[in-house]
Amino acid sequence: MNKLEKICVFCGSSEGNDLAIAQAAMMLGETFANRDITLVYGAAKIGVMGILAKSVLDNNGAVIGIIPEFLKKKEVVHLGLSQLITTENMHDRKMKMQEVSDGFIALPGGMGTLEELFEILTWLQLGLHNKPIGLLNVNHFYDDLLQLLETMVRKGLLKMKNYELLLVSDSIDILLEKMEQFKAPKIPKWLSPERT
Template sequence: MNDLKNICVFCGSSDGNDSAITEAAETLGKRFAEQHIQLVYGAAKIGVMGTLAKTVLDNKGKVLGIIPDFLKKKEVVHLGLTELVTTQNMHERKLKMQELSDGFIALPGGFGTLEELFEIITWLQLGLHNKPIGLLNVNGFFDDLLKMLETMVRKGFVSMENYNLLLVSNSVDILLQKMEDFKPPQLPKWLSEERT
């Protein structure tokens, strides 16, 4: 069982046009507060990110925001968080998110969300961390992405073991349970420290 006290959530800085996504962010935020899980996220007050943070805070939960200095100056930062960490750049922000989190969840979003998701799963694949990564597939948002990943498996670019590193559900509770039960994979020989 993984002790998930801090979960980093990657999600959109826009609201999108599907109310089910906003509702899922609110459900996740309430669950975090109920289960005393601190939200770690990108510190924005707008979009799905803002909805998620507001919900956690409204339900007396804790929120840690991590934002690079150049974005902080653009007035998108949420100033009512439990804690706010400012980094020099995007790379430092992602490293700090990884260091301070026990697991990761991707909600619907755009390029930035996908970039963060794929970087953190690549780090897991390479053994740079051993934390669970969940995909909350709200209203089929990620269906086409999952089909693309299946194509990558079929064409021999992603192993089935690495495909299965991504935990997927359309239910907040089921996804959190999968993350608690997650067992990290053994590293292949060529990545292990016992190289000859």
């Protein structure tokens, strides 16, 4: 059983036009606070990111924001967080998110959300970490993406065992349960250090 004390959430810096997404972000924030799960995220107070952080804080939960220096000038940084960590660049931001988190969830978002999701999935596939990664499929938002991944499996470009590393549900409670029960696969032999 994985102890999920801090979960990093990747999500949009825009709110979008589907109210179900904002509602899911609020519900996720409330769930985190009620379960004493600290939110780790990108530190903005705008978009889905802002809705999520506000929900955690409004319910007396803890929030750690991580943001690269250059985005402080472009994004609206949330100044009411439990902790704000500044990094030199985007790569260091993702490294820090991985370092401090016990698991990851992707809410709906744009290109940045997908980039973060697939990089952390790739790191898991390569054995660089062993933490669970969840996809909260709000209102069928990720159906097309999941269909594309299934096509990759069918075409022989993605192994089924790697496809199954991504835990998917439209229910927050079910997704968290899957993450708690997740067991990371063994590191592939070809990635293991050579024995001398």
